[in-house]
Amino acid sequence: MSEQVLSSISLSELVGSLVRDVVDADGMAAKATAEFLENVCFDKGELRMLRFSYEQPAPGGGTKKYTVSVPLLTVIPIPMLGVEAAEISFTATIVEMEKDEADTPRLQAKIAPNTALSEVSGSEQANVKFTLKMGRSDMTAGLSGIFGLLGNKIQVAQQ
Amino acid sequence: MERRIERIVTAVVGEIERGLAIALQRGGEPHAGQQVESFEEESDASLSRLWPTHFECMIDMPRNRAAPAERVTLKVWGEFERSGAPRLEGVAFVEPGFAG
Numbered sequence: 001m002s003e004q005v006l007s008s009i010s011l012s013e014l015v016g017s018l019v020r021d022v023v024d025a026d027g028m029a030a031k032a033t034a035e036f037l038e039n040v041c042f043d044k045g046e047l048r049m050l051r052f053s054y055e056q057p058a059p060g061g062g063t064k065k066y067t068v069s070v071p072l073l074t075v076i077p078i079p080m081l082g083v084e085a086a087e088i089s090f091t092a093t094i095v096e097m098e099k100d101e102a103d104t105p106r107l108q109a110k111i112a113p114n115t116a117l118s119e120v121s122g123s124e125q126a127n128v129k130f131t132l133k134m135g136r137s138d139m140t141a142g143l144s145g146i147f148g149l150l151g152n153k154i155q156v157a158q159q
Numbered sequence: 160m161e162r163r164i165e166r167i168v169t170a171v172v173g174e175i176e177r178g179l180a181i182a183l184q185r186g187g188e189p190h191a192g193q194q195v196e197s198f199e200e201e202s203d204a205s206l207s208r209l210w211p212t213h214f215e216c217m218i219d220m221p222r223n224r225a226a227p228a229e230r231v232t233l234k235v236w237g238e239f240e241r242s243g244a245p246r247l248e249g250v251a252f253v254e255p256g257f258a259g
Contacts, residue, residue: 011171015178019211023182026207080177083209097170106168124227126167128222133213 011107015088017130022086024135028082040074047150048072069155074147086134090145093124163220164250168235171216172245179211179243211239239244 041048050070055063096108112127216235221227237248 011174012177012179012181015175019179019182023207023209026209030207048165077192083207094167097166104173105166107170107174107208124221124224128171128219129217130213132211134209135212136208136210 006020008108008110011092011094011109011128014092014109014111015130016092018090019134021134022083022088026083026136029083030080033081036079037073040076041044041071041078050075065159067157069134071154074150079142082136084133084136088134089130091127091129094128100102161230163223166219167220168247168250169231171218171235172237172247175214175217176243176244179239179245210241211243213238214245 039081048071050072052068053064053065053067059066091112093112094109098106098108102108109128112115165176169232213236215234218233218235219230220233222229222231234251235247235249236255238246
């Protein structure tokens with residue numbers, strides 16, 4: 001086996017590790033959002049409420065005092081951190097093509113300079129310029145559900 | 160020539176599929192009834208909503224082994240199914256050396 005082959009890795013590992021890094025970064029951002037919710041919007045598992053009072057003239061004269069409770073979660077902007085979209089792009093040189101036990105073709109690759117294919121051509125080897133796009137859904141189903149539930153949590157009580 | 164193209168395209172698409180399996184196998188979906196506090200115990204990947212949607216490869220290769228200087232360039236593209244499996248949509252010849 002040549003020195004060139006020794007320094008290569010399988011193309012699948014190359015793809016997998018790059019995708020994994022992007023997914024990890026997005027997960028870290030999601031964790032930061034969750035921590036914000038936990039620290040700001042909840043107090044030991046209980047909804048943190050914004051409360052205020054106001055007085056309103058009563059029909060029979062005088063005034064009545066009312067207290068309003070609103071979940072803080074529905075009032076403040078929530079930083080929805082995350083990777084909106086990602087595009088992974090790299091050029092690899094295929095240094096070896098072999099078959100595994102199941103007769104599946106496997107490719108060993110080396111990262112090539114990120115340049116035009118014509119500049120890395122010129123040998124018996126194949127070069128692959130690889131682009132993978134990733135996207136995400138807008139809001140998690142969990143948060144949509146929470147907002148639906150909290151819509152009924154705004155209370156007005158007469159004192 | 161056609162056989163060589165078929166082999167390299169099959170191999171590249173197979174590597175993409177295996178690569179995604181490697182990337183996503185350690186993550187997985189958040190489980191039911193998960194408490195906010197338990198996020199700290201989760202791996203970062205399991206919290207991600209990102210998903211691969213499209214791929215495109217430009218493959219530059221010798222036309223045949225006897226004359227490696229004569230090269231062809233293929234454009235291979237497709238989408239990913241929700242399972243993460245790549246679905247090949249097309250293969251086309253493009254100008255040699257075209258970088259996309």
